[in-house]
Every structure is written in structure tokens, then in C-alpha cells.
Amino acid sequence: xxxxxxxxxxIRKEINRTFESLHGLVLLTHNSIEFSDIIDFxxxxxxxxxxxxxxxxLISSYDHIKQILQIHPLPSKKIFVVxxxxxxxxxxxxxxxxxxRKPPSNLDEMKxxxxxxxxxxxxxxxxxxxxxxxxxxxxxxxxxxxxxxIFLKSIKEDALGITRDVIILLYDDKxxxxxxxxxxxxxxxxxxxxxxxxxxWKD
Amino acid sequence: MTKIMIVDDEQDLREMIELMLHKEGxxxxxxxxxxxxxNKIDDFQPDLVTLDVMMPGLTTREILDKLKEKKTxxxxxxxxxxxxxxxxxxxxxxxxxxxxxxxxxxLSTLINTIHNHVLRSPAQ
Numbered sequence: 001x002x003x004x005x006x007x008x009x010x011i012r013k014e015i016n017r018t019f020e021s022l023h024g025l026v027l028l029t030h031n032s033i034e035f036s037d038i039i040d041f042x043x044x045x046x047x048x049x050x051x052x053x054x055x056x057x058l059i060s061s062y063d064h065i066k067q068i069l070q071i072h073p074l075p076s077k078k079i080f081v082v083x084x085x086x087x088x089x090x091x092x093x094x095x096x097x098x099x100x101r102k103p104p105s106n107l108d109e110m111k112x113x114x115x116x117x118x119x120x121x122x123x124x125x126x127x128x129x130x131x132x133x134x135x136x137x138x139x140x141x142x143x144x145x146x147x148x149x150i151f152l153k154s155i156k157e158d159a160l161g162i163t164r165d166v167i168i169l170l171y172d173d174k175x176x177x178x179x180x181x182x183x184x185x186x187x188x189x190x191x192x193x194x195x196x197x198x199x200x201w202k203d
Numbered sequence: 204m205t206k207i208m209i210v211d212d213e214q215d216l217r218e219m220i221e222l223m224l225h226k227e228g229x230x231x232x233x234x235x236x237x238x239x240x241x242n243k244i245d246d247f248q249p250d251l252v253t254l255d256v257m258m259p260g261l262t263t264r265e266i267l268d269k270l271k272e273k274k275t276x277x278x279x280x281x282x283x284x285x286x287x288x289x290x291x292x293x294x295x296x297x298x299x300x301x302x303x304x305x306x307x308x309x310l311s312t313l314i315n316t317i318h319n320h321v322l323r324s325p326a327q
Contacts, residue, residue: 032307034286035286058284059284059285059286060285060286061285061286061287061288061291063287063288063290063291064286064287064288064291066288067288067289085256085257085285086285086291087262087264088256088257088262088263088264089256089262089263089264089267089291089294089295089298090264090291090294091264102262103257105259133257133284172307174307
């Protein structure tokens with residue numbers, strides 16, 4: 001008897017299962033993904049539910065985010081943005097969906113930024129893009145690791161208590177490979193690898 | 204000789220870029236933030252400045268505004284992790300920025316970008 005297995009379909013099912021049940025504090029490491037890849041990821045989360053996303057950006061400007069959202073929409077999600085980068089270069093006014101803030105200079109300030117903006121946007125999903133700005137996991141100092149643990153613990157206790165859903169912390173591993181994963185206080189650690197090269201099939 | 208000033212709050216990166224630029228035959232100087240740049244610029248008179256976007260102290264906007272008051276008018280290349288829209292990039296060019304390099308970058312990318320601008324307009 002020959003049994004045919006569609007591995008790709010099985011993998012897709014498993015991914016969907018994981019995404020549907022994704023909950024708590026998620027550390028998502030990646031290889032310098034584009035904002036459009038993050039949109040694809042968010043689209044798979046709570047796919048059929050109306051959800052609100054608070055996107056705290058230290059990487060993409062709101063203008064850039066808006067442009068990408070026009071091409072890659074988030075159909076069942078309402079997105080609010082805290083843009084921590086544009087104000088450094090350009091004079092801009094807050095709008096209904098975006099506020100411009102100075103970038104936090106440490107994880108403690110990042111936590112305060114999250115807490116203040118939870119009240120404004122009332123999100124189910126919070127995305128911080130990214131914590132690579134605060135820690136380089138290749139050669140982290142004891143102080144950086146200590147601060148990270150305190151940060152993870154406090155947002156898990158305070159921010160998750162309010163949103164009761166999911167907080168995603170992005171980490172770009174091109175900045176520094178994560179040798180020791182901060183498993184304490186994180187619920188899920190995921191690695192997203194986007195391969196842009198065209199595959200060469202050999203029959 | 205073309206003079207380049209490297210402005211970055213990360214000492215390791217500053218030193219690494221400086222080493223590479225020396226090898227390429229440029230005369231270099233460094234500054235650790237915007238204020239340091241403003242204090243040194245008229246003495247060193249760089250042809251080109253590589254400017255990190257997010258540093259403690261003065262914002263890039265403030266640095267660019269204060270540079271207008273200086274005698275020296277270098278070309279500026281931004282080093283940034285930020286992804287800008289096309290419209291925003293045009294606004295940056297209007298502010299006197301000639302190019303930008305997205306972090307993290309290969310040093311060869313930065314060197315090529317610098318060569319693009321100093322080759323077109325060599326030091327007087």
C-alpha cells in the first residue's frame with residue numbers, strides 16, 4: 001500500500017493551530033524581515049476575529065507602515081501605531097491612528113510607553129518592533145540580561161493582565177544571534193525565517 | 204584628501220567604520236553625538252558626515268537645523284534602522300541628506316555609498 005502524505009499541507013495545518021492558540025508573551029526572532037512579512041504574520045493571528053493591534057515601532061515610520069498596509073491589508077484588524085522614529089527627522093502631528101513619540105532609551109521606558117498606549121488603544125495584540133534596539137544577544141552584559149528579565153516579568157504581569165491576549169516582541173537576529181534563549185517569563189519563542197531566493201527544483 | 208566624520212554613539216561601530224575608511228584612504232574624525240559633531244565640525248571641516256539617526260541628546264532634526272548655522276556644509280549620509288516611505292525619503296533629501304544606509308549593514312555597502320558621493324564631488 002502506498003500512502004501519500006502532503007507534508008506541506010500538514011505543516012500549514014500545524015502552523016495554523018499554533019497561530020490560533022498563540023497566547024501570552026511571545027518572543028519572535030527573525031532575520032531582518034520587512035514590515036509586509038510582519039503583516040502576513042499578524043494576518044494569521046486570530047484570523048477570523050475582530051482584533052485591535054497596538055504596534056510600537058522603533059523601525060518603520062507610520063508613513064511606511066500605511067503604504068505597506070495599502071498593498072497588504074489587515075482585513076479583520078484595527079491597527080494603532082506608536083511611531084518612535086519619524087519625529088527624530090520630521091515635524092509631524094498625531095492622528096487618530098498614530099501618535100509620534102520619542103524612542104524609549106531603555107526597557108523601563110519601553111514598558112511605560114506600552115502601558116500608556118494600552119489605555120489609548122485598548123488592544124488585544126501588542127507588537128514591539130523591536131527589542132533589538134535595547135539588547136544584543138551576541139554579547140549581552142549581565143546588566144542587559146537582568147534588565148531584560150525585569151522587563152519581561154513586569155510586562156507579563158502588568159500589560160498582559162490588561163490585554164489578556166498576546167504581546168509579541170520582535171528581535172532581529174542579524175543584530176546578534178540569540179545563544180541563550182530568555183525562556184523565563186516568555187510563553188512562546190518563535191523563529192521566523194523569510195527566504196526570498198527563488199528555489200531551484202531538481203527532479 | 205577627502206575628510207569624513209563618523210557620528211555614532213556606539214563606540215565599537217565608530218571605531219570599525221573609522222578603521223575601514225582609513226584603509227580606503229580617507230582622513231577621518233569621530234563624534235559620539237550631535238553636540239560633539241557641532242563642536243568639532245568647523246575645525247575638522249569634513250566633506251562628508253555619516254550620521255547615526257537615533258542617538259541620545261539632540262535629535263537628528265535638531266542636528267540638521269544647527270548644522271545650517273555652521274560654516275562647513277558637508278554631505279550627510281544617514282545610518283539608520285528606520286524604514287522610510289518614498290515620500291519621507293524625498294523630505295530627507297530636501298533637508299540636505301544625500302543618502303542613507305540601513306542598519307545592520309555590511310561595511311562594504313557603507314563604503315560603496317560613500318564612494319558614490321565623494322567620487323561625484325571630490326574634496327576641493
